[in-house]
Amino acid sequence: MFNQETIEIEDKILAYCAKNEVPLAELKWQPIPFNGEWGTSTSFFQTAANEAKSGKKVKVPLRAQEIAETIKDEIGTPTGISRVEAVKGYLNLYFVTADFAERVVAAILQEKSDFGRGKPKGERVMVEYAQPNTHHSFHIGHFRNAILGESLARLVEFSGFETIRAAYPGDIGLGVITVLWIYENFYKGQEPEGIHERGQWLLKLYVEATKLLTKKENETDEEQAQREAYDAERRELYRKWDEGDEYVRNLWLETREWSLVELKDILETLDIHMDAWFFESEVDQPSKAIVDELIALGIAEDERPEGGAVIVNIDEKLGLKKEKYRTNVLLRNDGTTLYLTKDLALAKVKFEDYGVDRSIYVVDVRQSLHLQQAFAILRLWGVPQAEKCYHLGYGFVSLPEGAMSARAGRLVLFKDVADEALRRVTEASKEKNPNLSEKERAEVAKSVGLGSLAYAMLSVDNSRDTVFDMDVALSFEGHTGPYIQNAHVRAASILKKFEGLKVEKLNDAPFNFEMTPHEIALIELLSRFPAKVEEAANEYRPMIMATYAYDLASAFHSFYHAVSVLKAETDAIRDARLRLVAASKQTLANALALLGITAPEVM
Ligand code: ARG
Numbered sequence: 291m292f293n294q295e296t297i298e299i300e301d302k303i304l305a306y307c308a309k310n311e312v313p314l315a316e317l318k319w320q321p322i323p324f325n326g327e328w329g330t331s332t333s334f335f336q337t338a339a340n341e342a343k344s345g346k347k348v349k350v351p352l353r354a355q356e357i358a359e360t361i362k363d364e365i366g367t368p369t370g371i372s373r374v375e376a377v378k379g380y381l382n383l384y385f386v387t388a389d390f391a392e393r394v395v396a397a398i399l400q401e402k403s404d405f406g407r408g409k410p411k412g413e414r415v416m417v418e419y420a421q422p423n424t425h426h427s428f429h430i431g432h433f434r435n436a437i438l439g440e441s442l443a444r445l446v447e448f449s450g451f452e453t454i455r456a457a458y459p460g461d462i463g464l465g466v467i468t469v470l471w472i473y474e475n476f477y478k479g480q481e482p483e484g485i486h487e488r489g490q491w492l493l494k495l496y497v498e499a500t501k502l503l504t505k506k507e508n509e510t511d512e513e514q515a516q517r518e519a520y521d522a523e524r525r526e527l528y529r530k531w532d533e534g535d536e537y538v539r540n541l542w543l544e545t546r547e548w549s550l551v552e553l554k555d556i557l558e559t560l561d562i563h564m565d566a567w568f569f570e571s572e573v574d575q576p577s578k579a580i581v582d583e584l585i586a587l588g589i590a591e592d593e594r595p596e597g598g599a600v601i602v603n604i605d606e607k608l609g610l611k612k613e614k615y616r617t618n619v620l621l622r623n624d625g626t627t628l629y630l631t632k633d634l635a636l637a638k639v640k641f642e643d644y645g646v647d648r649s650i651y652v653v654d655v656r657q658s659l660h661l662q663q664a665f666a667i668l669r670l671w672g673v674p675q676a677e678k679c680y681h682l683g684y685g686f687v688s689l690p691e692g693a694m695s696a697r698a699g700r701l702v703l704f705k706d707v708a709d710e711a712l713r714r715v716t717e718a719s720k721e722k723n724p725n726l727s728e729k730e731r732a733e734v735a736k737s738v739g740l741g742s743l744a745y746a747m748l749s750v751d752n753s754r755d756t757v758f759d760m761d762v763a764l765s766f767e768g769h770t771g772p773y774i775q776n777a778h779v780r781a782a783s784i785l786k787k788f789e790g791l792k793v794e795k796l797n798d799a800p801f802n803f804e805m806t807p808h809e810i811a812l813i814e815l816l817s818r819f820p821a822k823v824e825e826a827a828n829e830y831r832p833m834i835m836a837t838y839a840y841d842l843a844s845a846f847h848s849f850y851h852a853v854s855v856l857k858a859e860t861d862a863i864r865d866a867r868l869r870l871v872a873a874s875k876q877t878l879a880n881a882l883a884l885l886g887i888t889a890p891e892v893m
Contacts, residue, residue, distance in 0.1 A: 354379030449827035489552025745771030
C-alpha cells in the first residue's frame with residue numbers, strides 16, 4: 291500500500307532467488323514497531339528449510355542468515371530506505387521516518403473511504419445472520435446477532451470477498467403454531483396499530499399461550515383436561531398447516547408478515563440490507579427429497595418400517611471411535627422433517643443457486659453441535675464446500691438484573707433499548723450542544739445512540755456471554771462507541787476551525803520535524819489499518835476491528851490534548867499535522883463503518 295519500496299525489493303529478491311535456484315518461500319512482511327525509526331522485516335527460515343527438505347545439507351538457522359546477508363548485498367540501499375540489516379535469518383528494512391509518515395498520510399487522504407480495502411479475492415462468501423423466528427419479537431440477543439453478522443459482512447466485503455448477505459428466519463415450528471392457536475381461539479380479528487406494537491403483540495400471545503399449554507403444579511383434573519384439549523387443537527392446527535390447508539396457511543402468512551415487517555424495519559434502522567431471504571418453510575419440502583437421496587446413498591438408515599425414523603449415525607459413518615456428532619434423526623416416523631434436515635436443503639441452495647464458496651453462519655453458540663452435525667452430513671454427502679462452512683457463534687446477552695426470559699416476562703426488546711438510548715443521547719446533546727437544529731440533533735442521537743449499542747456488542751469477544759448495561763454503553767469514556775465517535779468529532783472540529791485553506795489543497799507536507807510520540811503512535815496505528823482489516827476478515831472476528839478503533843481513538847485523544855495543530859511552531863508543521871488529523875478522521879470513519887457505526891461530525 292504505502293510500501294512501494296517493499297514491492298520493488300520483493301521483485302529483486304524474487305529475481306535473485308530464481309537466478310540462483312533458491313527455493314524461496316512466500317515472503318511475509320511484518321512491521322517493525324517504531325524505535326527511533328519504522329521498518330519492515332521478513333525471514334528466510336522457511337526458504338532455508340525448503341532447501342534442507344530438498345536434500346541439501348544445510349543447517350537451517352545458519353543458511354537463513356546466509357541468504358539474508360546475500361540478499362542484503364544484492365539490494366544495496368534503495369531509495370526511501372535508510373538502512374538494511376541482516377540479523378539472525380531476518381532481513382530488516384528501515385524507512386526514512388519523514389518519508390514513511392508522509393506516505394501513510396498521503397495514501398489515506400488519496401484513497402479516502404477505500405483506504406484499507408483489499409484486492410478482489412475471487413471468492414464468494416455468504417454471511418447468514420438476522421434470522422430470528424417469526425411470531426416472536428426482536429430482543430437484544432437478536433441485536434447482537436444482527437450487528438455481529440453485519441460487521442462481519444462489511445469486513446469480508448471490504449477485504450475483497452464478493453459478499454452475499456442472507457437472512458433465514460424460522461417461520462414454522464411448534465412455537466409459531468402455538469401463536470396461531472391462541473390467536474385463532476382467543477384474539478381473532480384483532481390487530482394492534484403500529485408495526486412494532488403489532489410485532490411485539492405476537493410475543494405476548496406466545497407467552498400467554500405457553501402458560502395455557504404448560505402443566506401447572508397441583509393441576510386439577512379439570513385443568514388437566516382443558517390443557518390437553520388445547521394441546522390437541524394445537525396439534526390439529528399443525529397437521530392442517532402441514533397438509534397445506536388454505537385457511538391455516540393464510541392465517542400463518544398474514545401473521546408472519548407482521549413479524550417480517552417489524553424485522554425489516556429494525557434492519558433498515560441498522561442500515562442492514564439483505565441480498566437473500568430464506569425461510570425454513572421453503573426448504574421443508576426440498577429437504578424431504580434429500581432424505582431419500584441420503585437413504586439411497588447408504589448414508590442414512592430408514593428405520594421407519596420397524597416403527598422408527600430415518601437416521602444418520604454420523605460418528606459411525608465417519609469411522610470415529612468416540613462419540614462426537616451422535617446419531618441424528620432426519621425424518622420422523624410421521625414423515626415430518628427436523629431443523630437439521632432443513633439445514634441440509636438450505637446449504638444446498640446456498641451452494642448451488644448462489645454459487646457460494648464459503649458459507650458463514652452467525653448463530654447462537656448453543657446451536658454449535660447442530661451446525662457441526664449439519665456440516666458433517668454435508669461432508670459425508672460429498673459436498674465439496676462442506677469444508678468451507680463456518681459457524682460464528684456468539685454468547686448469551688443478559689442484563690444487570692439477570693438472564694432474559696420470555697416466559698418470565700423479562701425480555702429486553704431491542705426497540706425499547708434503542709428508543710431509550712436515543713432519548714438519553716438527545717438529552718445529553720441538548721446540554722452539550724444547545725445550538726444544533728432539530729434535524730441535526732436527531733441525526734446525532736441516532737448515530738451515537740445506535741453506535742453505542744453496536745459497540746457494546748462488538749467489543750466483547752463473540753464467543754463470550756455478555757451483560758448489557760445501558761449506562762456503560764452510553765458513557766463517553768472508556769471502551770465505548772461514543773468515545774470513538776468523539777475522536778472523530780474532535781478531528782472534524784479542528785479541520786473546521788482551519789478556515790481559508792482546505793486540507794485537500796495542502797501540499798504533501800513533509801514530516802521532517804521532530805515528531806512527538808503522539809504523532810508517531812498515530813502514524814503507526816494508521817499504517818496498520820489495512821492489515822487489521824485483513825486479519826479481522828480472515829479470522830471472522832469483528833472484535834479485532836472494534837479493538838483497533840478504540841486504540842486509534844485513544845491515540846487521537848492523547849494527540850489532541852498534547853499537540854498543538856493550529857498553533858504549531860511553523861506553518862509547515864501545522865500543515866503536516868492538519869493532514870495527520872484529516873487522515874486520522876478518515877481512518878476512524880473507515881474503522882467505524884466496518885463495525886456498522888456511523889461517524890458523526892458533531893455530537
Ligand atoms: N432461526 C434460528 C433461531 O432463531 C436460527 C437460524 C440459524 N441458521 C441456520 N441455518 N440454522 O434459533
